[in-house]
Amino acid sequence: MIAQESQGDPYAEGVDGANSIGLLQIIARSWTGTKEQLKRPEYNIFVGMRMLHAILGKADGDIRLALAAYNCSFEGVAEDRCGRYGGLEYADKVLEYFVPVFRGELVVLAADNKWLAELGYLYGTGRWDREEYPFWEKCVVSSTGSKLCML
DSSP states (O other): OHHHHTTTOTTOBOSSSSOEETTTTEEOBTTTBOHHHHTSHHHHHHHHHHHHHHHHHHTTTBHHHHHHHHHHOHHHHHTTOSOTTSTHHHHHHHHHHHHHHTHHHHHHHHTTOHHHHHTTGGGTOOOOOTTTSOOSOEEEEOTTSOEEEEO
16 A cells, blocks of 8 residues: 555655645544654554554455545445546555565465465466456455455
């Protein structure tokens, strides 16, 4: 998410008029902190991950929907008001970045995880692509108890 949001610049300021700040491009509000606080990487990541955790819960573990909603809200996603590069397009970009970065770890995990193996990760070729790997909803529960689903 950081790569997509700010390219790792803790002082990045959004250019979309929303006045988002920092690594995870969070808008300064009474419950997120001040602009100066949000420029501190540790604080920005803490707030962003708390937000994502709450959104992931509302998305019932659907990480793609959660990322899309983080970017432009559940309402924006449902009403297709996220713009050309927002919402589900944003989620897909984040996941496309995530998968290659963690490909080695996914290969190791797929050896003991049928769901990941079915997606092709056992041999390092997997993709988050419905058309290439059609399947019914499959979910796994992470070590923290979060339900992660690929729809």
